[in-house]
Amino acid sequence: MTTPRQQLPGRLVFRTPATAVLGALLLAVTATPFAFAAPWLFLVYLVPIGAIVLVLRLRTTADADGLVARTALSRRKLAWSDIRALRVSERSWVRAVLDDGSEQTLPTVRTRHLPALALISGGRLDDPTEPPPRD
Known part of the structure:
Protein backbone atom coordinates (compact mmCIF):
# COMPACT_ATOMS: atom_id res chain seq x y z
CA MET A 1 0.00 0.00 0.00
CA THR A 2 1.44 3.36 -0.96
CA THR A 3 0.85 6.55 0.95
CA PRO A 4 -0.15 9.66 -0.94
CA ARG A 5 2.61 12.24 -1.18
CA GLN A 6 2.01 15.54 0.49
CA GLN A 7 1.87 18.23 -2.14
CA LEU A 8 3.80 21.37 -1.22
CA PRO A 9 2.76 24.75 -2.58
CA GLY A 10 5.28 26.61 -4.72
CA ARG A 11 5.19 29.62 -2.44
CA LEU A 12 3.34 31.00 0.55
CA VAL A 13 2.27 34.63 0.85
CA PHE A 14 1.53 36.06 4.29
CA ARG A 15 -0.39 39.34 4.10
CA THR A 16 -3.23 41.28 5.64
CA PRO A 17 -6.57 40.35 4.06
CA ALA A 18 -7.61 42.80 1.35
CA THR A 19 -10.96 43.28 3.05
CA ALA A 20 -9.12 45.47 5.57
CA VAL A 21 -9.21 48.15 2.86
CA LEU A 22 -12.96 48.40 3.54
CA GLY A 23 -12.21 49.52 7.10
CA ALA A 24 -9.92 52.26 5.82
CA LEU A 25 -12.57 53.38 3.33
CA LEU A 26 -15.14 53.49 6.11
CA LEU A 27 -12.75 55.64 8.13
CA ALA A 28 -12.47 58.03 5.17
CA VAL A 29 -16.25 58.29 4.88
CA THR A 30 -16.74 58.94 8.59
CA ALA A 31 -13.92 61.53 8.58
CA THR A 32 -15.58 63.60 5.84
CA PRO A 33 -17.59 65.92 8.15
CA PHE A 34 -14.47 66.54 10.22
CA ALA A 35 -12.33 67.11 7.13
CA PHE A 36 -14.53 69.96 5.90
CA ALA A 37 -14.78 71.68 9.30
CA ALA A 38 -11.64 73.78 8.77
CA PRO A 39 -9.32 74.54 5.82
CA TRP A 40 -6.42 72.19 6.75
CA LEU A 41 -8.40 69.35 8.28
CA PHE A 42 -8.67 67.62 4.91
CA LEU A 43 -5.24 66.20 5.78
CA VAL A 44 -7.12 63.72 7.96
CA TYR A 45 -7.58 61.74 4.72
CA LEU A 46 -3.88 60.84 4.87
CA VAL A 47 -4.65 58.36 7.66
CA PRO A 48 -6.95 56.08 5.61
CA ILE A 49 -4.71 56.46 2.55
CA GLY A 50 -1.73 55.34 4.64
CA ALA A 51 -3.74 52.40 6.00
CA ILE A 52 -4.67 51.30 2.49
CA VAL A 53 -1.04 51.50 1.36
CA LEU A 54 0.05 49.37 4.32
CA VAL A 55 -2.64 46.75 3.70
CA LEU A 56 -1.68 46.45 0.05
CA ARG A 57 2.10 46.64 0.54
CA LEU A 58 3.06 44.69 3.71
CA ARG A 59 3.69 41.01 3.08
Whole structure:
Protein backbone atom coordinates (compact mmCIF):
# COMPACT_ATOMS: atom_id res chain seq x y z
CA MET A 1 0.00 0.00 0.00
CA THR A 2 1.44 3.36 -0.96
CA THR A 3 0.85 6.55 0.95
CA PRO A 4 -0.15 9.66 -0.94
CA ARG A 5 2.61 12.24 -1.18
CA GLN A 6 2.01 15.54 0.49
CA GLN A 7 1.87 18.23 -2.14
CA LEU A 8 3.80 21.37 -1.22
CA PRO A 9 2.76 24.75 -2.58
CA GLY A 10 5.28 26.61 -4.72
CA ARG A 11 5.19 29.62 -2.44
CA LEU A 12 3.34 31.00 0.55
CA VAL A 13 2.27 34.63 0.85
CA PHE A 14 1.53 36.06 4.29
CA ARG A 15 -0.39 39.34 4.10
CA THR A 16 -3.23 41.28 5.64
CA PRO A 17 -6.57 40.35 4.06
CA ALA A 18 -7.61 42.80 1.35
CA THR A 19 -10.96 43.28 3.05
CA ALA A 20 -9.12 45.47 5.57
CA VAL A 21 -9.21 48.15 2.86
CA LEU A 22 -12.96 48.40 3.54
CA GLY A 23 -12.21 49.52 7.10
CA ALA A 24 -9.92 52.26 5.82
CA LEU A 25 -12.57 53.38 3.33
CA LEU A 26 -15.14 53.49 6.11
CA LEU A 27 -12.75 55.64 8.13
CA ALA A 28 -12.47 58.03 5.17
CA VAL A 29 -16.25 58.29 4.88
CA THR A 30 -16.74 58.94 8.59
CA ALA A 31 -13.92 61.53 8.58
CA THR A 32 -15.58 63.60 5.84
CA PRO A 33 -17.59 65.92 8.15
CA PHE A 34 -14.47 66.54 10.22
CA ALA A 35 -12.33 67.11 7.13
CA PHE A 36 -14.53 69.96 5.90
CA ALA A 37 -14.78 71.68 9.30
CA ALA A 38 -11.64 73.78 8.77
CA PRO A 39 -9.32 74.54 5.82
CA TRP A 40 -6.42 72.19 6.75
CA LEU A 41 -8.40 69.35 8.28
CA PHE A 42 -8.67 67.62 4.91
CA LEU A 43 -5.24 66.20 5.78
CA VAL A 44 -7.12 63.72 7.96
CA TYR A 45 -7.58 61.74 4.72
CA LEU A 46 -3.88 60.84 4.87
CA VAL A 47 -4.65 58.36 7.66
CA PRO A 48 -6.95 56.08 5.61
CA ILE A 49 -4.71 56.46 2.55
CA GLY A 50 -1.73 55.34 4.64
CA ALA A 51 -3.74 52.40 6.00
CA ILE A 52 -4.67 51.30 2.49
CA VAL A 53 -1.04 51.50 1.36
CA LEU A 54 0.05 49.37 4.32
CA VAL A 55 -2.64 46.75 3.70
CA LEU A 56 -1.68 46.45 0.05
CA ARG A 57 2.10 46.64 0.54
CA LEU A 58 3.06 44.69 3.71
CA ARG A 59 3.69 41.01 3.08
CA THR A 60 6.15 38.17 3.43
CA THR A 61 6.58 35.65 0.64
CA ALA A 62 8.22 32.28 1.30
CA ASP A 63 9.35 29.80 -1.35
CA ALA A 64 11.98 27.09 -1.73
CA ASP A 65 14.73 29.71 -2.22
CA GLY A 66 14.01 31.87 0.84
CA LEU A 67 11.91 34.74 2.12
CA VAL A 68 11.03 38.14 0.68
CA ALA A 69 9.96 40.70 3.30
CA ARG A 70 8.14 43.74 1.91
CA THR A 71 7.65 46.68 4.23
CA ALA A 72 6.02 50.03 3.48
CA LEU A 73 9.10 51.44 1.78
CA SER A 74 11.51 48.55 1.15
CA ARG A 75 11.90 44.97 0.00
CA ARG A 76 14.50 42.51 1.29
CA LYS A 77 15.24 39.04 -0.04
CA LEU A 78 16.63 36.49 2.44
CA ALA A 79 18.03 33.14 1.39
CA TRP A 80 17.33 30.22 3.72
CA SER A 81 21.08 29.83 4.22
CA ASP A 82 21.28 33.40 5.61
CA ILE A 83 18.67 32.71 8.31
CA ARG A 84 20.05 31.30 11.56
CA ALA A 85 16.74 31.14 13.44
CA LEU A 86 13.35 32.73 13.89
CA ARG A 87 12.58 34.82 16.96
CA VAL A 88 9.07 35.41 18.25
CA SER A 89 8.44 38.77 19.90
CA GLU A 90 6.19 39.35 22.89
CA ARG A 91 3.33 40.31 20.54
CA SER A 92 3.66 37.08 18.50
CA TRP A 93 5.40 38.78 15.56
CA VAL A 94 8.16 36.77 13.95
CA ARG A 95 11.64 38.06 13.12
CA ALA A 96 14.37 36.30 11.16
CA VAL A 97 17.73 36.19 12.96
CA LEU A 98 20.44 36.39 10.31
CA ASP A 99 23.96 34.95 10.32
CA ASP A 100 25.48 38.36 11.11
CA GLY A 101 23.31 38.65 14.25
CA SER A 102 20.93 41.26 12.82
CA GLU A 103 17.19 40.74 12.73
CA GLN A 104 14.70 41.26 9.94
CA THR A 105 11.02 41.72 10.73
CA LEU A 106 8.78 39.43 8.71
CA PRO A 107 5.65 41.52 8.11
CA THR A 108 2.31 39.78 8.79
CA VAL A 109 3.96 36.50 9.87
CA ARG A 110 2.64 35.26 13.21
CA THR A 111 3.47 32.30 15.41
CA ARG A 112 0.63 30.27 13.89
CA HIS A 113 2.49 30.42 10.54
CA LEU A 114 5.68 28.76 11.85
CA PRO A 115 4.68 25.18 10.86
CA ALA A 116 4.01 26.36 7.29
CA LEU A 117 7.36 28.17 7.17
CA ALA A 118 9.14 25.06 8.43
CA LEU A 119 7.42 22.98 5.76
CA ILE A 120 8.21 25.26 2.83
CA SER A 121 11.81 25.76 3.99
CA GLY A 122 12.45 22.12 3.20
CA GLY A 123 13.71 21.26 6.68
CA ARG A 124 16.04 24.25 7.04
CA LEU A 125 13.85 25.58 9.85
CA ASP A 126 12.49 23.48 12.69
CA ASP A 127 8.78 23.23 13.33
CA PRO A 128 8.29 24.28 16.97
CA THR A 129 4.89 22.60 17.17
CA GLU A 130 6.26 19.18 16.27
CA PRO A 131 7.06 16.94 19.26
CA PRO A 132 10.74 16.06 19.68
CA PRO A 133 11.78 12.67 18.25
CA ARG A 134 11.84 9.73 20.68
CA ASP A 135 15.00 7.78 21.14
